[in-house]
Amino acid sequence: NAADVDNKLCASSLDQGCQDYNLPVNDWAHSSLSVVVLGASGDLAKKKIFPALFALYYEGLLPPNVQFFGYARTKMTDVAFREMIAGTLTCRVNSRERCLEAQETFLQRCFYQAGSYDQQQGFISLNTRMSGQEASMPRANRIFFLSIPPNVFLDATGNAADCASSRTGWTRVIVEKPFGRDSDSSKELAEGLGRHLSEEQIYRIDHYLGKELIENLTVLRFSNSVFEPLWSRQHIRNVQVIFSENFGTEGRGGYFDRYGIIRDVIQNHLLQILALFAMEQPVSLDAEDIRSEKVKVLRSMKVVSAEDVVVGQYRAKGNLPAYLDDSTVPVGSLTETFAAVAMFIDNARWDGVPFLLKAGKALHKRYAEIRVQFRHVPGNLYRSKQGSNLDAHTNELVIRIQPKEAIYLKINNKVPGLGLRLDTSRLDLQYQSAFASNDLPDAYERLLLDVVNGDKRLFIRADELEAAWNLYTPLLHALEKNKVAPELYPYGSRGPVGAHYLAAKYGVRWG
Ligand code: NDP
Ligand code: BG6
Numbered sequence: 270n271a272a273d274v275d276n277k278l279c280a281s282s283l284d285q286g287c288q289d290y291n292l293p294v295n296d297w298a299h300s301s302l303s304v305v306v307l308g309a310s311g312d313l314a315k316k317k318i319f320p321a322l323f324a325l326y327y328e329g330l331l332p333p334n335v336q337f338f339g340y341a342r343t344k345m346t347d348v349a350f351r352e353m354i355a356g357t358l359t360c361r362v363n364s365r366e367r368c369l370e371a372q373e374t375f376l377q378r379c380f381y382q383a384g385s386y387d388q389q390q391g392f393i394s395l396n397t398r399m400s401g402q403e404a405s406m407p408r409a410n411r412i413f414f415l416s417i418p419p420n421v422f423l424d425a426t427g428n429a430a431d432c433a434s435s436r437t438g439w440t441r442v443i444v445e446k447p448f449g450r451d452s453d454s455s456k457e458l459a460e461g462l463g464r465h466l467s468e469e470q471i472y473r474i475d476h477y478l479g480k481e482l483i484e485n486l487t488v489l490r491f492s493n494s495v496f497e498p499l500w501s502r503q504h505i506r507n508v509q510v511i512f513s514e515n516f517g518t519e520g521r522g523g524y525f526d527r528y529g530i531i532r533d534v535i536q537n538h539l540l541q542i543l544a545l546f547a548m549e550q551p552v553s554l555d556a557e558d559i560r561s562e563k564v565k566v567l568r569s570m571k572v573v574s575a576e577d578v579v580v581g582q583y584r585a586k587g588n589l590p591a592y593l594d595d596s597t598v599p600v601g602s603l604t605e606t607f608a609a610v611a612m613f614i615d616n617a618r619w620d621g622v623p624f625l626l627k628a629g630k631a632l633h634k635r636y637a638e639i640r641v642q643f644r645h646v647p648g649n650l651y652r653s654k655q656g657s658n659l660d661a662h663t664n665e666l667v668i669r670i671q672p673k674e675a676i677y678l679k680i681n682n683k684v685p686g687l688g689l690r691l692d693t694s695r696l697d698l699q700y701q702s703a704f705a706s707n708d709l710p711d712a713y714e715r716l717l718l719d720v721v722n723g724d725k726r727l728f729i730r731a732d733e734l735e736a737a738w739n740l741y742t743p744l745l746h747a748l749e750k751n752k753v754a755p756e757l758y759p760y761g762s763r764g765p766v767g768a769h770y771l772a773a774k775y776g777v778r779w780g
Pocket of ligand 1: 308309310311312313314341342343386415416417418419420421445446447524
């Protein structure tokens with residue numbers, strides 16, 4: 270429970286004494302909040318974390334007594350740090366009032382401490398500076414965001430827990446993927462983190478779970494009587510989860526080459542979507558109930574077989590570079606930048622239904638979507654009006670995660686007018702027109718706010734992670750051991766043709 274968590278942290282702090290345990294956990298009238306970004310000089314901090322923190326601050330969603338600390342090895346003054354992040358802050362809607370003023374007050378709450386991840390001194394100084402800012406409140410709550418490469422996760426966590434965790438409130442730690450490279454390394458990381466933190470304190474982020482349409486997936490399923498009765502092998506022919514980017518590794522080749530697209534996107538983002546899509550209805554909306562259902566469905570899946578995978582790597586096309594042209598990628602690398610996988614769930618609901626996951630970089634366009642293809646209408650009265658290609662006329666539900674968020678259902682409809690001709694039309698919910706979707710919060714905003722509120726629904730539990738790695742580790746090891754050469758595809762194309770053969774093996778056409 271929360272008190273035990275606090276006590277555990279208290280015991281691990283270098284500072285003396287714990288105080289004020291009688292205060293409620295989120296009593297913001299008497300508590301401060303410090304958000305510390307480790308790796309604050311890096312790409313993710315600038316691109317996502319500080320803009321999301323500012324958006325929450327601007328919307329008035331953070332406690333009144335909040336401050337933000339950057340920590341990294343790069344030497345910088347507070348002023349230089351503020352200048353660095355000032356350039357990243359935006360107000361989502363240009364016409365919003367007081368944006369510049371809010372940016373200014375936000376920046377005044379930002380501080381920077383230089384230090385190493387593997388030495389205590391920097392964390393001790395950080396702790397002193399945080400305590401100074403927190404002094405007006407009896408209770409200080411602290412969030413650490415590990416926006417650093419995985420090789421320094423454990424050192425940084427140990428030093429943060431020992432030297433800079435809160436003495437008077439809770440401390441929560443957000444961990445970014447990669448959570449290891451396979452089952453063993455993930456277990457090692459979990460054990461390492463567990464030496465310093467309790468499971469309650471760890472927030473494993475999968476930012477796809479913070480996306481609007483993914484949040485909506487369970488709403489769509491469990492609060493509409495029209496979908497759930499169709500959500501099974503009786504009515505669904507196949508499900509596709511597609512992630513496509515129209516750019517390559519762009520300077521992240523060093524990181525990417527060690528992981529590849531299966532670890533970078535499929536084993537986490539797409540598998541999480543699949544788990545939410547296929548799980549049974551949870552007992553409640555409580556984080557533990559939802560995550561227990563996700564674990565159940567992950568554990569019901571068949572371990573991915575090498576026969577059910579196609580891997581690809583982009584090659585140059587015109588001026589567009591090959592993966593191997595990236596100077597941070599080792600010569601002759603076999604790392605996959607594209608993969609298509611067929612997965613199966615061995616339970617009564619989904620037996621025999623292919624779930625096809627596809628992810629790739631340097632493809633023809635950037636989008637992510639879920640496509641649900643339904644079965645043929647039995648004894649279809651209108652078959653003679655629809656031609657011989659039955660697949661072209663089955664219903665399809667598309668959930669477009671990004672860009673231009675949308676949910677649409679393809680239905681057969683009579684073409685208006687005399688005569689009887691059928692064609693496919695859409696029942697169409699476009700977020701942009703229905704909800705002014707240019708105002709949608711970024712996934713990191715939702716997730717950071719959940720950490721402040723201690724809501725773990727959208728974070729990965731340790732057993733979920735273990736189940737996810739169990740599904741992919743044998744395949745990943747086999748690809749490496751057998752030095753499987755990826756099928757080359759031109760930059761900007763739809764990916765290797767092998768993906769079509771894989772889908773065809775299960776009677777599926779990619780949407
Ligand atoms: P960066 O490579 O930019 O690293 C962040 C900071 O860590 C750097 O500014 C640097 O700060 C420090 N650092 C870099 N390399 C090392 C090293 N070898 N040893 C010690 N410190 C180092 O990472 P990102 O910001 O891109 O990502 C942060 C984390 O988030 C990573 O775990 C990444 O995998 C994950 N992630 C990133 C995404 C992205 O879009 N960028 C998306 C999803 C996850 P300094 O030298 O000042 O200490
Ligand atoms: C990250 C991957 O987790 O997700 C990146 O590491 C990928 O390779 C990114 O580009 C995609 O996120 P989004 O939100 O831009 O679709």
